[in-house]
Amino acid sequence: MSSKPKKQNYQATAQEKTQAAVAKAEKDYFDQTYAPLLREMRDTSEREDLGGLARGTSQADTMQALTGGRPSLAAATSVDRAADIASGAVAQQVAASSQGLAAQRQRQIGVLGTARGQAADAQAGLAQAARTASTKQLQAARAKQQIRDARFQAGLDVGSAFAAQGAKNLGSYDTKEFKDREINKPGFFTRFLNPSSVYGTEDSMGQSRMKYGTGLYGLGGDG
Amino acid sequence: MALYDNLPLQKAISSISSLPEVKDPEKVYADITRQDYENYLQDYRGFEERLIAARDDTSLVDQAREDARRQAQIAGEIQQRDIERYGGAGLSTVQRQEQQRALQRQGALGLAGGLNTALISQRETNQRTLADLINIGQGVNRSSLQGLGDASGMAANRAAAYKNAKAQHSANMISTGAQLGTAALMFFGI
Numbered sequence: 001m002s003s004k005p006k007k008q009n010y011q012a013t014a015q016e017k018t019q020a021a022v023a024k025a026e027k028d029y030f031d032q033t034y035a036p037l038l039r040e041m042r043d044t045s046e047r048e049d050l051g052g053l054a055r056g057t058s059q060a061d062t063m064q065a066l067t068g069g070r071p072s073l074a075a076a077t078s079v080d081r082a083a084d085i086a087s088g089a090v091a092q093q094v095a096a097s098s099q100g101l102a103a104q105r106q107r108q109i110g111v112l113g114t115a116r117g118q119a120a121d122a123q124a125g126l127a128q129a130a131r132t133a134s135t136k137q138l139q140a141a142r143a144k145q146q147i148r149d150a151r152f153q154a155g156l157d158v159g160s161a162f163a164a165q166g167a168k169n170l171g172s173y174d175t176k177e178f179k180d181r182e183i184n185k186p187g188f189f190t191r192f193l194n195p196s197s198v199y200g201t202e203d204s205m206g207q208s209r210m211k212y213g214t215g216l217y218g219l220g221g222d223g
Numbered sequence: 224m225a226l227y228d229n230l231p232l233q234k235a236i237s238s239i240s241s242l243p244e245v246k247d248p249e250k251v252y253a254d255i256t257r258q259d260y261e262n263y264l265q266d267y268r269g270f271e272e273r274l275i276a277a278r279d280d281t282s283l284v285d286q287a288r289e290d291a292r293r294q295a296q297i298a299g300e301i302q303q304r305d306i307e308r309y310g311g312a313g314l315s316t317v318q319r320q321e322q323q324r325a326l327q328r329q330g331a332l333g334l335a336g337g338l339n340t341a342l343i344s345q346r347e348t349n350q351r352t353l354a355d356l357i358n359i360g361q362g363v364n365r366s367s368l369q370g371l372g373d374a375s376g377m378a379a380n381r382a383a384a385y386k387n388a389k390a391q392h393s394a395n396m397i398s399t400g401a402q403l404g405t406a407a408l409m410f411f412g413i
Contacts, residue, residue, distance in 0.1 A: 012248075016248075017244070017245070018242075020245035020248045020251075021242035021243055021244060021245055022242060023245075024242075024243050024245050024251060025242050025243060027255055028243070035262070039266055042266070042267065042270050046270070046273070051282070051286070055286075055290075067301060071305055071308055071309075073309050073312060075305055076302075076305035076306050076308065076309045076312040076314075077309075077312045077313070077314055077318070078322075079318065079321050079322050079325050080322075080325045080329070081302065082298040082299060082301060082302035082322065082325070082326045082329075083298065083325040083326045083328065083329030083330070084329070085294075085297075085298040085301060086291075086294045086295045086297070086298035086299075086326065086329050086330055086333050087329045087332065087333045087336075089290075089294040089297065089298070090287075090290050090291050090294045090295075090333040090334070090336070090337040091333070091336065091337065091340065093286075093287075093290040093294065093337070094283070094286075094287050094290060094337045094340045094341050094344065095340070095344075097282075097283050097286050097287070097290070097341070097344075098283060098340075098341070098344035098345075098347075098348065101280075101282065101283055101344075101345075101348050102344075102348050102351070105277070105348060105351070105352045105355075108270075108274050108277075109274070109352065109355040109356070109359070111267075111270070112267065112270065112271055112274055112356075112359060113355075113358075113359050115263060115266070115267040115270075115271075116263075116267075116271075116359050116362060116363060117362070118259060118263065121256075121259070136249075137381070141384065141385075141388065142384065142388070145388045145391070145392070149391070149392070149395055152395070152399070153395075153399075156399055156402060156403075159406070160402055160403075160405075160406045163406045163407075163409070163410050164406065164409055164410075166410065167409050167410040167411075
């Protein structure tokens with residue numbers, strides 16, 4: 001007969017414990033080290049004026065290119081030189097602003113994508129945890145039901161065996177000897193619990209399994 | 224190898240031995256993931272909303288107007304300094320007026336051209352931002368549907384398990400009744 005399952009046999013192994021501990025340590029490290037970096041990048045991507053930086057650089061380049069040489073009389077007397085400078089500078093400024101804004105948006109999208117990826121990981125993790133818990137719950141419910149069924153079945157088997165043996169015992173009294181007996185006629189429960197052989201020949205004592213099992217021997221029984 | 228030689232072995236061992244003990248991995252897992260999601264809501268939801276609103280950004284166009292005005296002013300000041308540097312540079316009044324007109328004309332053209340370019344750039348940037356946001360949103364939708372699918376699947380499994388258990392119990396009771404009946408028949412010798 002197998003022994004009852006022991007809880008200690010179902011404990012996590014050393015490998016599982018270490019794996020969980022390392023994973024927890026890594027998660028803590030991530031939260032302390034990398035998560036603030038992403039928050040920092042979020043703030044930088046909103047605060048940093050990349051367009052302004054690009055416009056400043058562009059303005060310097062434009063002026064260096066268009067007015068970088070020595071001042072000259074020809075330049076001073078030119079009718080459209082100032083207009084050309086203004087035109088070129090505006091185009092450069094717009095291009096710089098566009099590049100700066102595009103870079104800023106790209107950085108912000110990167111931050112959001114990473115944050116969203118982490119949120120998706122969190123959701124997936126929660127679903128995984130719920131799935132694990134659900135599976136465990138179902139297994140526990142199934143196990144409890146199996147135990148209930150097994151207990152009931154065991155009781156039923158014992159009861160059936162008891163009734164079958166009792167019926168057999170009662171049947172053993174359907175003989176002329178017992179039917180004609182006037183005194184010391186065994187009652188129903190005595191007949192139910194003991195086969196007629198108990199009251200028969202002396203050498204049939206050992207056949208009374210029911211009597212032996214119910215402890216009637218030694219209690220002043222009639223054997 | 225030298226890298227590993229420099230690693231203080233004792234420190235490494237003490238680090239490993241100081242790992243946190245995880246008694247209930249399921250609970251820790253659930254707590255961490257819930258906390259991660261709360262962190263996301265706290266740290267990034269506002270950022271996300273501002274970025275979504277940025278798909279209607281007009282900062283480039285606004286800046287282009289300011290740039291055109293400012294660059295025309297700078298160019299005019301450069302011209303004025305050059306003329307003063309050469310004592311009027313021998314320019315007649317008509318020439319000075321023509322310079323002013325050219326600057327104004329170019330300023331207007333620069334503003335128009337700059338605005339057009341800025342509008343196109345703004346539209347392009349906003350469209351790209353929108354496309355990137357849609358891509359992120361697709362991932363959000365996918366993962367949320369996945370989560371809901373998991374939850375509904377688990378609920379369905381539980382319901383099916385309950386139904387099966389009930390059916391099994393019912394079958395057991397019928398079987399029990401039959402056994403009891405058989406036992407009764409045997410008992411009464413019928």
